[in-house]
Amino acid sequence: xxxxxxxxxxxxxARMLADEMVIMTVKDSRVFSLNATASxxxxxxxxxxxxxxxxxxxxxxxxxxxxxxxxxxxxxxxEELAQAxxxxxxxxPIGTEGA
Amino acid sequence: xxxxxxxxxxxxxxxxxxxxxxxxxxxxxxxxMVEKRYAGFVADPANAGIRLDVEVVASVGGSAxxxxxxxxxxxxxxxxxxxxxxxxxxATNRGSVRQAAYPYAIDSVMRIVHSxxxxxxxxxxxxxxxxxxxxxxxxFSGVSGAGKTTISSLAPPDVTLxxxxxxxxxRVGDGYQAFGTPFAGDLGRAxxxxxxxxxxxxxLAQGRQNHASQIGPGEAARRLLxxxxxxxxxxxxxxxxxxxxxxxVSRVAVYELTFRPDADVWDLIE
Numbered sequence: 195x196x197x198x199x200x201x202x203x204x205x206x207x208a209r210m211l212a213d214e215m216v217i218m219t220v221k222d223s224r225v226f227s228l229n230a231t232a233s234x235x236x237x238x239x240x241x242x243x244x245x246x247x248x249x250x251x252x253x254x255x256x257x258x259x260x261x262x263x264x265x266x267x268x269x270x271x272x273e274e275l276a277q278a279x280x281x282x283x284x285x286x287p288i289g290t291e292g293a
Numbered sequence: 294x295x296x297x298x299x300x301x302x303x304x305x306x307x308x309x310x311x312x313x314x315x316x317x318x319x320x321x322x323x324x325x326m327v328e329k330r331y332a333g334f335v336a337d338p339a340n341a342g343i344r345l346d347v348e349v350v351a352s353v354g355g356s357a358x359x360x361x362x363x364x365x366x367x368x369x370x371x372x373x374x375x376x377x378x379x380x381x382x383x384a385t386n387r388g389s390v391r392q393a394a395y396p397y398a399i400d401s402v403m404r405i406v407h408s409x410x411x412x413x414x415x416x417x418x419x420x421x422x423x424x425x426x427x428x429x430x431x432x433f434s435g436v437s438g439a440g441k442t443t444i445s446s447l448a449p450p451d452v453t454l455x456x457x458x459x460x461x462x463x464r465v466g467d468g469y470q471a472f473g474t475p476f477a478g479d480l481g482r483a484x485x486x487x488x489x490x491x492x493x494x495x496x497l498a499q500g501r502q503n504h505a506s507q508i509g510p511g512e513a514a515r516r517l518l519x520x521x522x523x524x525x526x527x528x529x530x531x532x533x534x535x536x537x538x539x540x541x542v543s544r545v546a547v548y549e550l551t552f553r554p555d556a557d558v559w560d561l562i563e
Contacts, residue, residue, distance in 0.1 A: 205528070207531075207532040207535040207536065209514075209535070209536070209539040211509070211510035211511045211513075211514055211539060211542065211543065212509050212510050212511060213511075214509065214510070214511030214512075215511075216511050216514050216515060216539065218518065218531070218532075218535045220528040220529075220531045220532050220535075221528060221531075223518070223523075223531055225514075225515045225518050225519070227511045227512070227514075227515055
């Protein structure tokens with residue numbers, strides 16, 4: 195099973211407000227907000243930590259959910275965010291080219 | 294009164310949010326039209342703010358319905374629409390406008406220039422009515438039809454209206470200040486030329502009863518951003534505006550206000 199790596203896109207602005215991450219694309223001003231679980235994943239998206247490890251550390255431990263369920267949900271989330279253009283998703287670590 | 298400038302035509306100044314925009318034109322009729330439209334916000338030109346040289350022509354060739362273009366190129370803002378061609382250099386504060394002799398073009402240019410200046414300074418123009426009560430300002434924001442003019446027209450006598458259409462928000466110290474604007478909506482009258490610290494932002498929704506409930510900063514930022522007036526195709530300014538909106542909702546209470554069209558709604562605005 196290949197690992198997945200995630201990193202915020204360069205063309206966004208993001209800020210944590212209360213327990214929500216609010217994100218805006220700077221090219222076309224679309225605004226997104228992430229709930230607490232998704233915000234935890236987003237905040238740990240450094241391009242070098244595998245998604246499975248992020249989920250284990252930031253979701254399973256803090257939100258008390260089954261690891262495989264949490265991972266599948268997280269995978270679905272990051273695919274959606276990648277499709278929206280606000281998150282980079284790759285099968286390999288993402289370096290500075292996406293920063 | 295317009296000031297006659299030898300060799301340059303006539304000059305007047307419109308001051309909104311403390312920012313003077315001097316307007317110069319060879320056409321006395323145009324300057325008089327500006328002074329009439331912005332009465333209450335006209336001051337003696339002070340050469341301290343922005344100056345726009347307006348060339349009045351029979352027609353620019355297009356209409357106000359055409360797409361607006363706002364972009365930064367070669368050190369100046371290019372602002373074009375079917376009914377006007379304008380540019381403004383923020384370094385020298387000088388600009389020019391080519392338009393026909395009617396007020397909507399200069400009105401649009403001024404709104405855009407103010408939005409650009411405010412964005413740089415941590416403020417914004419927002420689609421909202423605003424009013425002052427007990428020395429505190431309240432904003433009522435929503436898209437067209439949300440009830441900005443309705444709530445303005447229901448205001449009791451102890452309320453001073455700043456605008457029923459477009460609110461002018463500046464960062465002042467640790468908070469935000471709302472200024473009156475001459476930009477009128479369906480109410481058809483300019484706001485009072487005063488300012489006050491902002492105590493609350495109400496996001497409008499019409500309903501069967503009057504009810505205000507505070508909303509969280511994430512939702513507040515998202516909904517505020519939808520109503521901020523900004524035209525420029527400029528990623529760094531958009532990012533600055535995002536930061537400003539987040540900062541604003543962190544410092545100002547934001548409510549969703551459902552209201553029915555009667556004056557009782559103002560009992561909730563204290």
